[in-house]
Amino acid sequence: MRTVIIWMFILLSVPSLMAQKVFSQKELDAVLNPVLMEHAEEMLRFERMEINAGTLSEDDKPQVFTFTCTNVGKQKIVVTKISTTCGCTNAHIDSPVINPGEKAVIQLTYNPFGQPGTIYTRAFVYVSISEKKPIAALTISGKVTPSLALWRDYRYTMGHLKIRAKTINMGTVTATMHRRVERIACANAGNEPLKVSAVKGFLPEFLKLRTEPEVLEPGQEGLLMVELDGRKLSGQKGKKSFSVLLEGVSGRPSDRTIKINMDIK
Known part of the structure; x- marks a missing residue:
């Protein structure tokens, strides 16, 4: 089997190119989303043009996706190159010369490491009939979740929320304090946006x-x-501890509760 020479459009190189010339939207589209050959399906037909990879993790090994095509025309087709829109994807064809009625298999190998977020990578198949327009555009879509190694410093998990501590110590506070803020580092380890708040009734009025x-x-x-407004501490004295149930994250109440300690003088 012969391996076709693969062209890679490495998007990281675009800024250096743009430093030399300002590209129009039409020129950029011609590179990133070229127009296909006319009557392409009458020459080379694919069983599928897009594969949904589902949800992958950055920790997963490179994934191989297979696209099978058939020469449905009357003349020999020679695949000359396959270009990809991301350096995370490599392409290989088992037989670049496809005679009428024969099949060929194109494999796209996608490496999810360093690619958290939405997957949308494409491969454009060029043949000897036309070097300017691809005969097919193959697509891999899906999602990539961040590597678990990224959350090593976050000891506690509340659904998709990762936090470094479950206790906040406000220290000594007084009614003369206008504002005091304490912080805990946190992160969203999930696939969807996360908005976290306190369940109503768990926070005293002087805390947000x-x-x-x-x-x-x-x-x-x-x-x-956690922000404290000392002006609302009227009548409060002594050491206090508040258990606060978080909203917007999943898990048992005991698993999504933080403790806020303070000494009110």
Whole structure:
């Protein structure tokens, strides 16, 4: 079997190219989304043009996806190159010369490491009939979750929320304090945006709880923040401990509860 020479469009090189020339949207589309040959399906027909990879993890090994095609025309087809839109994807064809009625298999190997978020990578198949327009565009779609190694420093899990501690110590506070803020590092280890708050009734009126940013995007790190307004401490004295149930995360109540300690003078 022969291996076709693979062209890679490495998107990281685009900034250096743009430093030399400002590309129009039409020129960029011609590179990233070229127009297919006319009557392509009358020459080379694929069993499928897109594969949904589902949900992968950055920790997964490179995944191989297979696209099978048949020469349904009357002349020999020679695949000259396969270009991909991401350096995370490599392409290989088992037989670049496809006679009428014969099949060929194109394998796209996708490496999810370093690619958290949405998968949308394409491979354009070029043949000797036309070097300018591809005969087919193959697509891999799906999602990649961040590597678990990224969350090593986060000891506690509340659904998809990772946090480094479950106790916040406000220290000594007084009614003369206008504002005091304590923070815990947190992260969203899930696939969907996360908005965390305190269940109503669990926080006294002089405390507020939020995250910064307010909405944690998938794979994003942030801060769980507790803010104290000393002006509302009227009548409060002594050491206090508040168990606060978090909303917006899954798990048993005991698993999604943090403790806030303070000494009110």
